[in-house]
Amino acid sequence: MDHRLRAHHEPHIFAIGDCAEVRCPDPGCAVCRNAQGPSGLVGPGWRQAEWLGGYLTLLASGAAADAGLLPALPPEQPGVVVLKARGLNMAVAGDNSADPWDEDALTAGAATGRPRLQIAQWADPEHGRYVKMTTRGGVLEGLVAVGMPRTAAELVGLFERGAELPADRSLLLRLDGPDQLPGAGSPDPAGTLCRCAGISGAAVSDAVAGGCSTVADVSKATRAGTGCGGCHEDIKGLIEQHFSPAFP
Numbered sequence: 001m002d003h004r005l006r007a008h009h010e011p012h013i014f015a016i017g018d019c020a021e022v023r024c025p026d027p028g029c030a031v032c033r034n035a036q037g038p039s040g041l042v043g044p045g046w047r048q049a050e051w052l053g054g055y056l057t058l059l060a061s062g063a064a065a066d067a068g069l070l071p072a073l074p075p076e077q078p079g080v081v082v083l084k085a086r087g088l089n090m091a092v093a094g095d096n097s098a099d100p101w102d103e104d105a106l107t108a109g110a111a112t113g114r115p116r117l118q119i120a121q122w123a124d125p126e127h128g129r130y131v132k133m134t135t136r137g138g139v140l141e142g143l144v145a146v147g148m149p150r151t152a153a154e155l156v157g158l159f160e161r162g163a164e165l166p167a168d169r170s171l172l173l174r175l176d177g178p179d180q181l182p183g184a185g186s187p188d189p190a191g192t193l194c195r196c197a198g199i200s201g202a203a204v205s206d207a208v209a210g211g212c213s214t215v216a217d218v219s220k221a222t223r224a225g226t227g228c229g230g231c232h233e234d235i236k237g238l239i240e241q242h243f244s245p246a247f248p
C-alpha cells in the first residue's frame with residue numbers, strides 16, 4: 001500500500017489492519033525503507049480505519065480537488081502494546097527499564113534540570129497482578145499493568161494524552177478494586193468501559209437509556225464490545241442495572 005493505504009496497482013482498493021503493509025514504490029522513501037510491516041495488533045487497524053473514514057469522506061465531498069492536498073496517514077506512535085486473552089490482560093508502554101531504588105537511573109539528567117524519575121510499583125503475584133508506573137514530573141514515561149484491566153486502560157489513556165497522574169498513585173489501583181467490579185456498584189461513568197474501541201461507560205449508559213437492551217444492540221450503536229469481548233460483562237451489568245425494576 002502507499003501512504004494513503006491504496007493498493008499499488010489498483011488505487012480504488014484500500015487496505016487496513018493486519019494485511020495493510022505501507023511500502024510505497026518510491027525507492028528513496030526513508031520511512032518505507034525502515035518500515036517493519038504491520039504490528040499484528042488491533043490498535044493500528046482502528047486508527048487506520050478512523051483515518052480512512054475521514055479521508056474517503058473528504059474525497060467524496062470534493063473538498064480537496066487535488067488528491068495531493070489530502071492528508072497522509074500519520075505514522076504509528078511507538079510502543080503501546082495491549083494484550084488480552086482468556087485469563088490474561090496486560091498493557092505495556094514506554095520505557096520501563098529503571099528500577100525503583102536505582103538512584104543513578106532516577107537522577108540521570110538532573111544536571112540539565114530535568115525532574116527526577118519517580119517509580120511506583122505494586123506486585124501481587126499470588127493473584128497475577130502487577131503495576132509499574134514510571135513518571136517524570138508526574139507524567140508517565142513508562143507503564144506495565146498485568147491483571148488490572150481498568151487500571152491498564154486508565155494508564156494507557158494518561159500515557160497517550162501525556163496527562164499528569166494523581167499524586168496518590170494508589171488511586172489508580174482502586175479502579176480494579178472490588179467496589180468497581182461489574183454488579184458490585186457503578187463504575188466511574190466517565191471512565192473507559194470498552195478498551196478496544198475506547199468507549200466510555202457514559203456512552204454505553206446513554207445507548208441503554210435509548211433502548212439498547214442486548215450487548216449486540218449496544219455494540220451496533222456505540223462500537224463498544226466489538227473487539228476482544230472483554231467488556232461484555234460490564235455492558236450486561238449496565239443493561240441489567242437499567243432494566244431491572246426499581247423495587248424487587
Ligand SMILES: Cc1cc2nc3c(=O)[nH]c(=O)nc-3n(C[C@H](O)[C@H](O)[C@H](O)COP(=O)(O)OP(=O)(O)OC[C@H]3O[C@@H](n4cnc5c(N)ncnc54)[C@H](O)[C@@H]3O)c2cc1C
Pocket residue numbers: 016017018019040041042043045082083084085
Ligand atoms: C489468538 C489471538 C489473540 C490476539 N490477541 C491480541 C491482543 O491481545 N491484542 C491485540 O492488539 N491484538 C491481538 N491479536 C491480533 C488482532 O486480533 C489482529 O491484529 C486484528 O484482529 C486484525 O484485524 P483485521 O481487521 O486486520 O483482521 P481480522 O480481525 O482477522 O478480520 C479479517 C476479517 O476478514 C474475514 N475474511 C477473511 N477472508 C475472507 C474472505 N475471503 N471473504 C470475506 N471475508 C473474509 C475474516 O472472517 C475476518 O472477519 C490477536 C490475534 C489472535 C489470533
Ligand code: FES
Pocket residue numbers: 193194195196197224225226227228229230231232
Ligand atoms: S474491551 Fe475489548 S471489546 Fe470492549
Ligand SMILES: [Zn+2]
Pocket residue numbers: 003023024025026029030031032033
Ligand atoms: Zn514510502
